[in-house]
Amino acid sequence: MSLKGRALAYLARREHSRLELRRKLAPHADSQEELDALLDLLEQENLLSNQRFAESVVNRRASRLGTSRIVSELKQHALDPQAVSDVAERLRGTEFERAQAVWQKKFGQPADSPQERARQMRFLAGRGFSQGVIRKVVRGADFDD
Known part of the structure; x- marks a missing residue:
């Protein structure tokens, strides 16, 4: 070939x-x-096209991963730093909703102990969500019900 x-x-x-x-x-x-x-x-x-590649990565990963994980993946591919920062800025606007959806799918109910809360927070951190968003999602879950 x-x-x-x-x-x-x-x-x-x-x-x-x-x-x-x-x-x-x-x-x-x-x-x-x-x-x-x-x-x-x-x-x-x-x-x-590196631009199409970046959009493809965002479309594939955004529903499951946080901004920092996606940005890290894009940086590994040596994309233009300006394009990466534009993508990061766009993703930050939806990070809370995405984190909440991931949390809801995995856990669905508020933590009933500090250990469970820490486990939920570690899970979201491993997915690349920011600490501020993680705190809002996990603590905010207590008030939804």
């Missing part, structure tokens, strides 16, 4: 960042120049 065919096959499955696609194609390329030329061509033809 040609290098371009392999790249198109990867991109047909899902969006990839330039860095990720480079890593996957590197073992199959004859030279770095050939790989760079192909990646440039794919970007010119709008088949490879």
Whole structure:
């Protein structure tokens, strides 16, 4: 399979960042120049887009993860820092609602002991939600019922 065919096959499955696609194609390329030329061509033809990749990550992960986890994942793909900060700003606006939905799905009822409350808070922290949001969700749950 040609290098371009392999790249198109990867991109047909899902969006990839330039860095990720480079890593996957590197073992199959004859030279770095050939790989760079192909990646440039794919970007010119709008088949490879870091912006679309970022949107794809947000769409896949936002319902389950907090802003810091999503931003961390985007940074690992060496995306433009301005694009990452724009995504983070947009996600912060919905973080409370997303955290509340994750908490509701996992626990559904307020903690009845400090140990259970700590467990719920650790769960949300592991998902990447901010401490302020976690406190509001877990403590706010006490007043919903």
